[in-house]
Amino acid sequence: MKWLKSLVVAGAVQVLALAGAHAGANLDKIKQTGVFRIGTEGTYAPFTYHDASGALTGFDVEIGREIAKRLGVKAEFLEGRWDGLIAGLDADRYDAVINQVGITEARKAKYDFSNPYIASKAVLIVRGDNDEIKSFADLKGKKSAQTLTSNFGKLAESSGAELVGTDGFDQSIQLVLNGRADATINDSLSFYDFKKHKPDANVKIAAQQENADYSGVIVKKGDPELVAAINKALDEIKADGAYQKIADIYFGQDVSQ
Known part of the structure; x- marks a missing residue:
């Protein structure tokens, strides 16, 4: 030995x-x-x-x-x-x-x-005229535009959403705007920057996470x-x-x- x-x-x-x-x-x-x-x-x-x-x-x-x-x-x-x-x-x-x-x-x-x-905080983004989705729980059975392996994608999936794969924030927002997706979960800072440049874009924050990431x-x-x-x-x-x-x-x- x-x-x-x-x-x-x-x-x-x-x-x-x-x-x-x-x-x-x-x-x-x-x-x-x-x-x-x-x-x-x-x-x-x-x-x-x-x-x-x-x-x-x-x-x-x-x-x-x-x-x-x-x-x-x-x-x-x-x-x-x-x-x-x-x-x-x-x-x-x-x-x-x-x-x-x-x-x-x-x-x-x-x-x-x-x-x-x-x-930053994860925010749930929907069209401005969407009154049906008001919380993350409301994503159940809805289509959410996400980069599939991101934290946001995992959050959408855990909320019961059907994921629509995208290349990033811009494409996710566009899918929401044109109605091909009901929502996207994304970064609050990205959303505020987007609205700064496009204040008339028909999207809004329906809900946000309490804790920062x-x-x-x-x-x-x-x-x-x-x-x-x-x-x-x-x-x-x-x-x-x-x-x-x-x-x-x-x-x-x-x-x-």
């Missing part, structure tokens, strides 16, 4: 050695290449979208650029559909995803998150050095006023709490 015990000990030592060798490897790579690769949708205003000139912009995009600046590198944004965005971390397509990714226990089991950088920067599991560096950058962004300036542009208020 001694040989077996020795083998176990040797294996444990090897695992620890490998862990030590890889600790901080991603952060080192980012600093060596001078690039912080960020996965994002590019279709989710006001967080990540393309402006009239075609340039990628948005609250999350600006936060990503500020994080990269404080890491001493350049932000490189790689766009993809939401349904495959987080999986891109496993494929090493990017170093982090900054795309209003809600911090959930299920995701934390497989990935690591930074500290929260924004808070928090989003963070999501990275591969087991990379505490990178998480710590991102958290430090977020602290600096909030302390020096950069966060407030970005929040004022997109929301007119602090959205961190």
